Amino acid sequence: MSLQSIAYVLGALTAGGGTMGFVRTGSIPSIAAGLTVGLLYGLGGYRMQSRQPYGVEFALLASVVLGGSSIPRAIRLGKPVPIVLSLVSVFGLLTFGNAFRKTL
DSSP: OOHHHHHHHHHHHHHHHHHHHHHHHOOHHHHHHHHHHHHHHHHHHHHHHTTOTTHHHHHHHHHHHHHHHHHHHHHHHOOHHHHHHHHHHHHHHHHHHHHHHHHO
16 A cells, blocks of 8 residues: 555544544544644645655654654553554554655
């Protein structure tokens, strides 16, 4: 699977998850964070697809933001949603971090 496809899938997952969190609980932070991180993944995927600079960096930034917010909550609370978000962020960090490392 290409890096662009992975970025689009992760963007859809995070944006969809934030929307579901808002629909289920009315949480404004869930929809704001989900759509923001999803937008960063989508922008990264688009820039990679268009051969524009900073596509991998945007996707990596989205993974850092997602991990920075979800990993501490997963450790502290141990609930399923933060754990799944942490796994998504770690996958993104490994995938896009490795791609970024190859550009150095």
